[in-house]
Amino acid sequence: MSPNLENFEEVKLKGEKFYKSLKDIHCPYFNDKVYFNSQGLEHVKFKGRNKARLEKDQYMRFKLLYLVPEILRASRTLQGIRETNHFERIRVHNRTDTILKPVTYYEFIAVIKRNRLRVIVKQIEDGHKFFWSLVPFWQMNMETMTRVLHDGNPEED
Numbered sequence: 001m002s003p004n005l006e007n008f009e010e011v012k013l014k015g016e017k018f019y020k021s022l023k024d025i026h027c028p029y030f031n032d033k034v035y036f037n038s039q040g041l042e043h044v045k046f047k048g049r050n051k052a053r054l055e056k057d058q059y060m061r062f063k064l065l066y067l068v069p070e071i072l073r074a075s076r077t078l079q080g081i082r083e084t085n086h087f088e089r090i091r092v093h094n095r096t097d098t099i100l101k102p103v104t105y106y107e108f109i110a111v112i113k114r115n116r117l118r119v120i121v122k123q124i125e126d127g128h129k130f131f132w133s134l135v136p137f138w139q140m141n142m143e144t145m146t147r148v149l150h151d152g153n154p155e156e157d
Helices: 008-021 038-045 055-074
Strands: 024-027 032-035 046-048 080-092 095-112 115-124 129-136 139-141 146-148
Touching: 008 038, 008 055, 024 055, 038 046, 038 055, 038 129, 055 095, 055 115, 055 129
Parallel strands: 032 129
Antiparallel strands: 024 032, 080 095, 095 115, 115 129, 139 146
16 A cells, blocks of 8 residues: 555645644553654654655654544553663753763554554653654565564664
8 A cells, every 4th residue: 555645745734733733642651741842743754863754654654643642642551662772962051962861762552543553652861751753554574474563663663
């Protein structure tokens, strides 16, 4: 199934507008808020710094973005967790530094409205938890002909 990219710009603008309307969502698993900041929106558009995602990848993420608040509001169990150290860009006294920080990724998987999605929430050190990524269940491993949910690296997924 290849997405129809004719209305990509429209879907992207609508998705960005929706994302910017979100401030925070209460997640029952954390019994705390999950914030929607600019880092999450940038990650939906870019794989890494100055490395844009393919249009079909962005299209699928923006198209399904409206399901994220619903998934987070309903999540009472965690499907995965990954703790690692990662170089994070931190703003300190009017300059940006890249500092190695402990990072935790929380993974929630849900089937909602006939879509299987993985929502990743990121927490840097002991800071706020924020939306990091939405990974649709739509790729196929061509060798084994099985569906691939993600590459296993939440920083890029």
